Amino acid sequence: MNWLQLSRLLGLLAMLVGGSMVFSLPWAFPLLGEAVEFESKGFWALIETIIGSLCFGGLLVYLGRRESSTAILRKEAMAVVGLGWILAGIIGSLPLFLAGVMRAPDTPVTAIDALFESISGFTTTGASVLTELDDPAAIPRCVLFWRCFTHWLGGMGIIVLFVAVLGQLGAGGKAMMKREVPGPINESVRPRVRDTAVTMWLIYVAISGVLVGIYALEGMTFYDALCHSFATMATGGFSTHNASLGHFQSPVIELTATFFMIVAGSNFTLYYLVWKGRRELGEGRIASRLKPWFSDPEYRTYLAIIACATGAFFINLELTDRYLSWTESLRHSLFTTVTIITTTGFGTVDFTEWSEFSKGLILLLMFVGGCSGSTSGGLKVVRFLLFFKIIRLEIERAYRPNVVRPMKVFGVTVDKEMRHDVVVYFSLILFVFVSAWMVLNVIESDRQWENGEDVKAEKLIDCASAVASCLNNIGPGLGVLGPHNNYSGFSPQGKLLLTLLMLLGRLELFAILVLFVPDFWRV
Incomplete structure (x- = not known):
């Protein structure tokens, strides 16, 4: 293990994570009535963390300065990804701990609580220990923004951002991205790894920006629109309210979130291919430009699972008379299916009160996840496609042991x-x-x-x-x-x-x- 090189790269990553907190600082300035003093505490907690991470990162970079030109090998790449995410989680937890965020009334978060919340944010899990999100005296607005911002950083990937910003990593950067970008088939959309990282982040930023505008037009404040777009596009689920998206009591917002969760759960490579087709084919021939979507077996299976699960939930809800109208049943069925399969975790309805069949289906959808190359978690749809193809071939081999049949996905033969x-x-x-x-x-x-x-x-x-x-x-x-x-x-x-x-x-x-x-x- 090249410890000096590892030190340099982790130092740069620490500085990147700490520096990204500056985007949370402006939200400490609006006066929040009696919570002004507490908001100031959040502001200084962020400042202390930024300074501390820059100093700590600078020290690590200084220690490894002699290895700046050394090639990054496989072991170092894996170590940077694993340790880098742990380091990012620790740094991200400091504002919550230093600001004295309240987990519950008169109960400040512990160091473990803060670490849990931070890792949950970066990994886009959305699991939380906080119960007082609507109380400005429990969590400073700027720290609450940082909590949501960790989603957005982790959604596309802090290592992908690291490669996009730093560059000059060569094959080492590609090895690091391969370990972070989810899914078994991670093909580059551009010849150079840094160009791929930049392209993926540009697509991510563009779609996020569109969603912020739509949420704002639908009645959210700019602050809420930003935070919920972070959670939607990162498929994370953190909200600024205890009731999550249910706080807004808006079917329109729910449908918007549903659509963009499906977008975020899709392979982002497809968006690049569609955009590339638009540039090459011009404004006409819509079917040709959208061919990457229509021809992708994983994406078609992804949509089919959403449709089938929604139908199953809808029928079950109608049979159990859970809601007064069929439109409510359909809306809650679709939203619950999408928020679970994309691993977003937004809440609008308490599905724990549904039937045992529905709860069992929810548990199964947890393991499916979205597409490879998306911001979703889970095992990924493409793995299930491959797994069932493998099973089918093995069953055939049981009665035709001499038959050699190639297995293909995406038009490419899958090797052993x-x-x-x-x-x-x-x-x-x-x-x-x-x-x-x-x-x-x-x-x-x-x-x-x-x-x-x-x-x-x-x-x-x-x-x-x-x-x-x-x-x-x-x-x-x-x-x-x-x-x-x-x-x-x-x-x-x-x-x-x-x-x-x-x-x-x-x-x-x-x-x-x-x-x-x-x-x-x-x-």
């Missing part, structure tokens, strides 16, 4: 290495899920949730839901973790375990798992 990777990933996800579920049950076995209710009979499902939600970067879950509740009832040890699961899910396991292997650190 890719098939192996898919099976291993499914196996690891299952192993991590079951192991973490058992450990969390042991940690929380003798505890009551903070509402004081004795819910030990429900705790088995609650813990399974918590693990599935954090591992797949969703946020809300079932039982005590429904859309109107949060993770404040878990023990500090439980929160640390769930924080680790968020990182494992966002970085697709290996960039974090290798950090626990002693041989990885040896020269």
Whole structure:
């Protein structure tokens, strides 16, 4: 391991994360009545963190200055991604802790609470321990903005941003991006890795900007429009209100969020290909320009899953007379399907009160996730496509052992290495899920949730839901973790375990798992 090079890159990353907090500072200046003094505390917490991260990052860069021209190898690239996300989470937690943010009335956040909230933001999980978001005396506006901004940074990826800003990383930059951009098939949209990173961020910024304008036109304040566009495009789910999007009581806002969640859950490479087709083909021939969408099997499957799940929820809600009108049933069915499969986690309705069938379907959708190359979590639709193709071939081999049939996806033959990777990933996800579920049950076995209710009979499902939600970067879950509740009832040890699961899910396991292997650190 090249420790000096690792020091330099982590230092630059620390400076980038700390420097990005300057965008939160202006929100400390509007007077908020009696909360002015508390807002000032948030402002200075951000200033202290910015200065501290710049100094710490500068020291690391200074220590590794001699390795600035050395090529970045595979081990260093993986270490930068894994340690970089942990470092970003620690730096991001400092404003919440230093500002004395209130987790509940008269209960300030602990260091573990702040770390949980920060990692949840960067990984776009959206799980929270805060219960007083509407109270300006509980959390400063500027810190609340930073909390939402962590979503936006983590959505497209802090390493992708790092490569876009820094450049000059060559093959090392490509290796780092491959470990961060979700999905098993991550092809570059441009020949140079820095150009790819810049292009993806430009698309991300452009769509986010459009969404901010639409939210503002639909009645949100500019502040709320910014924060909710961060959460929507990053498929994170953090809100500035306890009731999430339900606070606005607007079906129009819900439909807008639904559409853009679907957009964010799609492969961003498709948007580049469509834009490239527009430039090459001109304004005419719409069908030709949209061919990347129509011809992409993952995108078609993604939309088909959304349609089928929405239909299943709708029929079940109608049969159980959950809502007075079929339009309400359809709206809640579509919104819930999209917010879960894209792993956004916005809440408008308490789906924990739905039937057991609906709750079971929600749990299944948690594992599916969006498309590869999107901002969504989960296993990704393309992996399920590959997995079922692999199963079909293996079944055929059982009665036709001599038949050799190539497996294709996206028009490309899938080699044995890719098939192996898919099976291993499914196996690891299952192993991590079951192991973490058992450990969390042991940690929380003798505890009551903070509402004081004795819910030990429900705790088995609650813990399974918590693990599935954090591992797949969703946020809300079932039982005590429904859309109107949060993770404040878990023990500090439980929160640390769930924080680790968020990182494992966002970085697709290996960039974090290798950090626990002693041989990885040896020269």
